[in-house]
Amino acid sequence: MKQSFLCVGLDADIRKLPACLLQEEDPIFSFNKAIIDATAPYCVAYKPNLAFYESMGVRGWVAFEKTVAYLRQHYPDQFIIADAKRGDIGNTSAMYARTFFEETNLDAVTVAPYMGEDSVTPFLTYEGKWVVLLALTSNKGSHDFQLMADEQGERLFEKVLRKSQEWAGSDRMMYVVGATQGRAFEDIRRIVPDHFLLVPGVGAQGGSLEEVCRYGMNAQCGLLVNSSRAIIYADSTEDFARVAGEKAQEVQRQMAAELAARNLV
DSSP states (O other): OOOOOEEEEEOOOGGGSOGGGTTSSSHHHHHHHHHHHHHGGGOSEEEEBHHHHHTTTHHHHHHHHHHHHHHHHHOTTSEEEEEEEEOOSHHHHHHHHHIIIIISOOSEEEEOOTTOHHHHGGGGGSTTOEEEEEEEOSSTTHHHHTTOBOTTSOBHHHHHHHHHTTTOOTTTEEEEEOGGGTTHHHHHHHHOSSSOEEEOOBSTTOBOHHHHHHHHOBTTBOEEEEEOHHHHTSOOSTTHHHHHHHHHHHHHHHHHHHHHHTTOO
16 A cells, blocks of 8 residues: 555646756657656656646647556556646537547546536546546635635635535545645535545645645545645756655655554555
């Protein structure tokens, strides 16, 4: 058992890659492959952010598809999330779902809930696949809408959590909750005690793993904590993969300690 709930974000930016890779035929895939081989012993999931691949056009999509294929072939136990934040009218969402669940065979996709039920449910028609619904994010602008309260004091993110449980249960739906939200995890756990939470923002964005675990962990762990830049860009020399592996191992050790403190291992 890995004693880990680490998700490594594969946010591969061609402008940040180590110079030693730039002469490769497919530098993005070469980078991802090296990062995956170095970090796979310490994590349970990978999350490629589609923006980094789409920004390169066809070359980026090819690198993305090769990365998923490599994971499926060599690390079939890893959970793969497309960080795409899709969500549109029903027939459009159905096409997005086909892209990620049929063409590229991913396990989950992040979905924006703003357009409501019929924009989300097409992703739920695929057996064994997951929707990761945006709930309370880690960016500064999350305060613009997500924390707005109605006359009864219910905040928008709480309304999203309650309403979306009508669409799927904890076996199909998880939620994005930013690591910087602190004690808001307590409010979230009162509404969705059993759902998994995908938690970005630990590391480069300043989120605290200890705080996330204190307020967000449930009796089954219930967390998938993502770290991207703090791991994959920890070094820019030819040793980048080794250093990334060391950073992932550091996080895994912290996670093992948190699990042990709660008798979950």
